[in-house]
Amino acid sequence: MSKFDIEKVERLAGLKLKDDERERIKRDIDEIINYFDILKEVDTDGIDPLVYTKWTRLTLRNDEVHTGLTLEEIKKNRKLFGNNFFRVRRIIGE
Amino acid sequence: MMDITKLTAYETVKRIKSGEIGVKETLLSYLKKIEEREDLIKTFILIDRDRAIKKAEELDQLEHKEGLLFGLPVAIKDNINVYGYEATAGSKILKGYVSLYDASVVESIKRENGIILGKTNCDEFAMGSSTENSAFFPTRNPVNLEYVPGGSSGGSAACVAAEEVAIAIGSDTGGSIREPAAFCGVVGLKPTYGRVSRYGLIAFASSxxxxxxxxxxxxxxxxxxxxxxxxxxxxETTVDIKVDDYLDILEGNIKGKKIGVIKEVMDFEVQKELKDALESSIQKLKGEGCEILEISIPYLKYALPSYYIIAPSEASSNLARFDGVRYGYESDGAYLREFYENTRTEGFGDEVKRRILIGTFALSEGYFEDYYLKASKVRRIIEMDFENAFEQVDALILPTTATTAFKLNEKKSPLEMYMTDIFTIPVNLAGLPAISVPAGTDKAGLPVGVQLVGKWFEEALLLRIAHHIEE
Structure with missing residues (x-):
């Protein structure tokens, strides 16, 4: 049995595939996840994970005021815009 | 009469500045080429003739021709924001989204008086190796239209190869500049991680x-x-260390430089002409007085599985922002959750959905240690392999790809497509700079690329060596 529970992962990822699509995509992903198994050959005991290379430093920006986007600009990318807010679908009662 | 579109970008700027050719004249030559070829190759998602011509006319009026790119037509990959233009990243989910600001690279190009000519096609969110994953249309290889141009910066590679633009900008997460450059017969440079700002790049895998x-x-x-x-x-990932004048250092000699040939590359199946091209580049380097050493990157073959866990994991997080609320495609749904799911499922293509699902899985409870964490540890080992190598040599040489370009619809499974990136991915995991340089053609006439990898932030030497082996 595959460890990849696609319907559970869909829920986590905010996706909802159609049945035929789900079957096709699951087949591909099972093949890919099986391929990942070769990483088990690598002894990683005592190795620190690498996320950023050694050159990357987290720095703090100066505490200065910058102008961001204006409301007029933000509205350009959404037709349905409320009075100074993005409109979304119902949340309560689902 | 001289064909301006045959000139290099450097030559073009020089001749514009000397008054030999005009800015508008240059732009119109490229626009004519686009008119002749674009219907067949389809490299651009957006071309703005009017805005480009207006800019060219303005520049022609200037008395002082200043700026490193004065009057030069430049194309930008569609996952990079250009103020006032749609930025789709090749995805339906961003259709209709208009950029509200310039990416830092675009700002720099404009500051140096380059002219943004348009936005180039790419695999959706830069996920792919052939540009077939664009939600809009595939781009074709200008060398042979039956073949893919590579990807994900396939549009950028193809428009330079087709002489539709003087130079183009792309992005490289696992080979997306170098592989299409190799497939189309142009030069593709992936700088060190941290050398060039990504502000305004639509994020795929941020590390x-x-x-x-x-x-x-x-x-x-x-x-x-x-x-x-x-x-x-x-x-904040850009690093504040000295930037060389890369043009200035290009001509110097490379005598005595040590170049490493990676032993493990030959464990993979590599097309004969690509091995031959590598060998003749090595001979050239020897001729220039370089010392050639055999180098081992013992964990090379584990780079691909490591990458295909890390990159989708980061993508699953980065692409969570596309929910249909603030910009781009929006679907229906009575409730918010349903609306999110419908928007994302309809808006993303297959490959993007696959990667979001793989990444979500690799980060999920019960699997995080075995997948994401394991892959990140393997990444550290690969970086250490390269560090060891660069204690012995100044640069590494290897093929950019294992084969030349393949035909459209030729790759059958996603995993088969992933294998295309075996020689480019290790470089991204380590954050090193690398360049793909054209090195002849195979017997079908398709371009062959050779890749050089340099030390962190040593693009100057990397470019100089590359300059010595290019044809």
């Missing part, structure tokens, strides 16, 4: 994404790196 040029030759790559390299307060 790997890099922006760089695709150009007609190495000198043009050096010219563009001069424009885009350096620290940017908008991107």
């Amino acid at each position: 790997l994404d890099v922006i760089g040029p695709l150009s007609k030759d190495v000198r043009d790559a050096a010219l563009m790196l001069n424009v885009i390299a350096g620290f940017d307060a908008h991107d």
